[in-house]
Amino acid sequence: MWPYDWPSPARAIATTVAASVAAARTRDESAFFEHTADLADLPADQVTIVLSAVIRELLEAAHPDGLDADDIRAVLTDVLRHSLPWLPTLDPTTVATALTGALGIDEHPDRPPTNPHPAAILLIAHLTEATRIPTEAGITRAINEVARAETIEMP
Numbered sequence: 001m002w003p004y005d006w007p008s009p010a011r012a013i014a015t016t017v018a019a020s021v022a023a024a025r026t027r028d029e030s031a032f033f034e035h036t037a038d039l040a041d042l043p044a045d046q047v048t049i050v051l052s053a054v055i056r057e058l059l060e061a062a063h064p065d066g067l068d069a070d071d072i073r074a075v076l077t078d079v080l081r082h083s084l085p086w087l088p089t090l091d092p093t094t095v096a097t098a099l100t101g102a103l104g105i106d107e108h109p110d111r112p113p114t115n116p117h118p119a120a121i122l123l124i125a126h127l128t129e130a131t132r133i134p135t136e137a138g139i140t141r142a143i144n145e146v147a148r149a150e151t152i153e154m155p
Contacts (some may be wrong), residue, residue: 010147013042013050014139017121021135024125027086036118048101051120053142055102058127067103075099079126087122094119 016038023031039047063071076095083090098116102123128135 009043009046010143013039013047014136014143016042017047017050017054017124017139018135020118020121021125021128024083024121025129029086032087032118032121036121039117039121040115047117048120049146050139050142051098051117051124052102053146054138055099055120055123055127057138057141058124058131058133059102061131061133062127072099075123075126078130079122082126083122090119090122095122098123 016035020032020035020039023035059067059075062075076092076099079095080090080092083095094116098119101116102120124135124138127133128138
């Protein structure tokens with residue numbers, strides 16, 4: 001399913017993100033928490049980079065003319081409306097943190113945020129449905145882009 005030339009951490013991230021998104025789509029709370037806990041066992045920086053890249057790509061696909069405050073509010077509202085019925089303990093702030101973090105906006109640089117990975121998964125689940133972009137395709141493009149960016153030498 002995933003490219004064979006990816007290093008094992010990239011494959012593990014891709015597989016776990018895909019499983020987490022599938023659990024979110026089916027509203028399987030136990031599977032969602034199991035898979036997002038597995039994400040916590042992977043390199044946090046790499047997971048964050050991949051999740052952010054997937055979210056950015058999906059936002060660009062969903063809003064090809066640009067993203068404004070109303071669009072951001074709508075995404076947050078939709079994710080919360082779909083997630084809170086089956087995840088009643090979800091903190092809306094973590095969804096906002098995951099979204100703003102993916103956009104490169106750090107609202108609280110002096111205070112480390114709570115783990116935004118589960119919230120990022122909820123954003124990806126919502127945005128893949130909204131854009132009809134297959135989850136695996138978004139993950140593959142994000143990992144390939146991160147790998148490409150890491151191989152470019154800066155002058």
